Amino acid sequence: MKKIIPFFLLFLISLLIYSREISAISISEGSESTELKVTEFIKPTIKLDYSTGTLKKEELKLKLEEKQSQLTEKKQEMLTTTQELKSQWQEKKLEFLETLKLKREEAKESYQLKKQEFETKLQEIKDEKKKQIVKRINNRISVVNKNRSERMIQVLEKLSTIIDRLTEKVNTAKNYDLDTSASEIAIANAKTAVIAAQTAVTTQAGKSYVVEIQTEETLKAMVGSDVSQLESDLKIVHQAVVDAKQAVSKAGEEVAKLGSGQFQQKLTPSPVGKSNE
Numbered sequence: 001m002k003k004i005i006p007f008f009l010l011f012l013i014s015l016l017i018y019s020r021e022i023s024a025i026s027i028s029e030g031s032e033s034t035e036l037k038v039t040e041f042i043k044p045t046i047k048l049d050y051s052t053g054t055l056k057k058e059e060l061k062l063k064l065e066e067k068q069s070q071l072t073e074k075k076q077e078m079l080t081t082t083q084e085l086k087s088q089w090q091e092k093k094l095e096f097l098e099t100l101k102l103k104r105e106e107a108k109e110s111y112q113l114k115k116q117e118f119e120t121k122l123q124e125i126k127d128e129k130k131k132q133i134v135k136r137i138n139n140r141i142s143v144v145n146k147n148r149s150e151r152m153i154q155v156l157e158k159l160s161t162i163i164d165r166l167t168e169k170v171n172t173a174k175n176y177d178l179d180t181s182a183s184e185i186a187i188a189n190a191k192t193a194v195i196a197a198q199t200a201v202t203t204q205a206g207k208s209y210v211v212e213i214q215t216e217e218t219l220k221a222m223v224g225s226d227v228s229q230l231e232s233d234l235k236i237v238h239q240a241v242v243d244a245k246q247a248v249s250k251a252g253e254e255v256a257k258l259g260s261g262q263f264q265q266k267l268t269p270s271p272v273g274k275s276n277e
Helices: 004-122 128-174 181-205 219-257 262-267
Strands: none
Touching: 004 128, 004 181, 128 181, 128 219, 181 219
């Protein structure tokens, strides 16, 4: 009995060792097979991902370079456009002054010719009182047109100066990469309105108003017609100036929006020399 038990134990131990060897071999073979399969699967995937990633980086780099090139071209185009617009605006201002000077000279010559005819016709009126009234009115309408035109010219010159200042502020805002499109559109509209008003005022300043005398019987009607014509003409020009003022005011409001928020923070220097105590 004692011999049987040790033999049985020895058998069990041998069986256990054999089982572990078999298991170890199976696990080893399985691991090798699994590792081989995983490697075969992972390797091309990693290579593909790496290749794709490289292509994406190169593609992204090219896109960034293209974007930067486009931005550079756009900035240059905007700079050129800005310079051209500025040049055109300055040319319009000079053209306005030159045309105004020419129109004034033409109006002066025209007035002198009409005045001679007026004086001749005035002598045909027998009623001395009517003569004085007509003469006074004739002088008056000429002075009114000249003074009103001069005042409107001064207003337009001030509006032009304001536009120049607003343009400078917009150019400064561009240096901070802010969206100035709304301001630029408003300024362009203001310039258009001012130029239209300048044209109207120039035309008005070039007009000469002299009472037309036909007969003594129609004198009152003719004087009334000439005065009404002056009032009507001045009203039209005045409205053009009002439109210009409103357009410049609108441009000022748009530019003022750039003076708040991000732009204001960038323009405000950071405190220097202050301690955190």
